[in-house]
Amino acid sequence: MSLGAKGHNVATRLSEAPLVHPSAIVKDSALGRYVEICERCVVTETHVGDYSYLMQDCETWAARIGKFVNVASYARVNAPTTRPGARRCIISPIAPMIIGPTRRAKRASSTGGARTR
Numbered sequence: 001m002s003l004g005a006k007g008h009n010v011a012t013r014l015s016e017a018p019l020v021h022p023s024a025i026v027k028d029s030a031l032g033r034y035v036e037i038c039e040r041c042v043v044t045e046t047h048v049g050d051y052s053y054l055m056q057d058c059e060t061w062a063a064r065i066g067k068f069v070n071v072a073s074y075a076r077v078n079a080p081t082t083r084p085g086a087r088r089c090i091i092s093p094i095a096p097m098i099i100g101p102t103r104r105a106k107r108a109s110s111t112g113g114a115r116t117r
């Protein structure tokens with residue numbers, strides 16, 4: 001088995017069976033023909049179409065990836081995040097004072113109140 005540029009296995013050829021790297025995690029997903037999942041990818045509840053591949057360190061969750069799609073390294077497709085999405089956003093009444101005047105207000109004040117285009 002010889003290694004090519006960047007340590008990729010040259011002897012491995014794609015086939016109708018998906019090629020999944022041993023370090024990749026694939027859970028509850030459907031993989032099409034001639035699909036490659038590279039190193040350290042996490043693929044969860046995802047359908048990957050024929051002739052598509054995910055490069056190193058990708059993350060997908062609850063996604064449908066079509067045919068002939070190439071996903072770049074470190075990409076996240078609908079991946080879970082730690083952002084507090086369910087929490088309400090509280091807007092303070094002093095927020096406009098902190099942010100400052102809008103562009104339109106700045107333009108009007110610089111022309112003496114007259115609006116110009």
